[in-house]
Amino acid sequence: MKKIYTSFEEAVKEVKDGSTIMVGGFGLVGIPENLILALVESNAKHLTVISNNCGVDDWGLGLLLQNKQIDKMIGSYVGENKEFERQVLTGELEVELVPQGTLAERIRAGGAGIPAFYTPAGVGTPIAEGVEVRNFDGKDYLLQKALKADVSFVRAAKGDTHGNLIYNKTARNFNPMMAAAGRITIAEVEALVEPTELNPDQIHTPGIYVQGLIEGQQEKRVERLTVR
Template sequence: MTKVYPDARSALDGLLFDGMLIAAGGFGLCGIPELLIAAIREAGTRDLTVASNNAGVDGFGLGVLLESRQVRRMMSSYVGENAEFMRQYLSGELELEFNPQGTLAERMRAGGAGIPGFYTRTGVGTVVAEGKPHMDFDGQTYVLERGIVADLAIVKAWKADETGNLVFRKTARNFNVPAATCGRVCVAEVEEIVPAGSLDPDAIHLPGIYVHRLIAGAHEKRIEQRTVRARPEARSDDTAAAGSEV
C-alpha cells in the first residue's frame, strides 16, 4: 500500500473532522507544514485544537487558520509574532493553554511513546501548574503533565523515501519529530521523495513507521524576522591606497 499522495488535499481526505486535535510541527516559520495547513483551511474544518510551539505569523502558517476562525483552542509555548492570535485571545475568542517549551515537546514525545503523563519541576509555583496534581520527589515539588495524543499530526521534512522515512534539515527537526510520533495518523510533506533504500539509515531522523501519508511539493520558506547589516560604505581611492601601504 503506497503512502505517497499527489497533493495535500488528497492526503488529508477522510482524516479531518470538526473539533479534532491536530499536532503541528515547526518552529516559527521554520519547518512548518504549510501545504497541509493550506489544505485544512480549504477544507473548512472548524473548532480545531492545535498543539504547536506557536501559531505562525499573520497571514502565513497556522496564522491562516486563525484568520479563518477555524481554531478554537491553541496549546502553545510562544505566541509573540502573531497579532491576530493576541487579538483573539485578549478578546476571549480563542482559548489558550500555555506550556513551557520543553514541556510541550515532552508532552508530544510522551504521547507518542505511550506515556500518559510525567512529572516536571518546570512551572511549579506559576499559573502553568494551577489545577494540576503535584508530587514531592527527593524534597522537590513536581507537577504532573499529561502526554498529548493527537487525532492528526502534520509535519514538514526535507526528504523522504517512499516508505515514509524522513530526513529533516538542520533546525527544521524542532517540534516535527515529537509532533509526528504523537498523532494517531501522521501526514508529512517534503521537498523530495526518493526511492526506498536511497537514504543512509544512519541519516534518518524519523522512521517511516510513524508516517502514514506523504506528499511532495514546493515551499515558500519565508523568513520570520529578516535581520541584515547595512552594506559597508565604499572606501575612497586614497583610503584604499593608504590601507595597502600599512
C-alpha cells in the first residue's frame, strides 16, 4: 500500500524552500492541476521547476510564476506566458532552455540511473557553450547530464493503491519519465481503484516509482481553443 493523501495541502508538504521539482504535462494537458494549486497555497519559495513549459498566465505553473515561487525554470517551451517573459527580461527568473527531445532524455536518464549521455542536438548553437563536445564516427555530440528531482508531481487517469498508474492518451507525455526521476513521486489521479481493477498489461508507470497518491477532479482547461 502506498500513502493515500486525503488533502492536496498534505500531499505537497514534501516540497520545501529551495526544492527541485518535476511537474508532468505538456501545455495544459496532463498537468497535476490540484497539486499545483496546493503548491501555490503552500507558498514554498526559491523552487527549481523542471517541466516542458510553464503553463499559461492564469493556470498551471503560471500561477507559481505569478506568486514569485520559482527561481529557476528548466524546460523546452515558453511561448504562452507573458509573465514568464517579463520575469526573464527583468532578471527575476533564471531559465535553462533545452531541446525538447534532450529534455525528455535527460529526465529519462535520471530515472534510469544514467548520469549523462551524448546527443547531436544543439551542436553549433548557444546550447553548446561551455558543454563538452566529443566526436563519434566523424560527428560531434554534446554531453548532457541527467535530471532528477526532490519531488515529482504527475497526473494519471487511473491509479491503484499500490501506485500503478495509467495515463489517458496524450496526457501520458512527460508524466511516466518524471515519475521515475523523482526521489519522491506524488500522483494525482482522476480515479483511485483497487489493484485488481487495473489490467497489468495496460499499466504505464509501475508502483515502484510512486510513493503517494491523491484522487482529484480536474478542470482540464484548453490552452488554445480552435473552432471552425
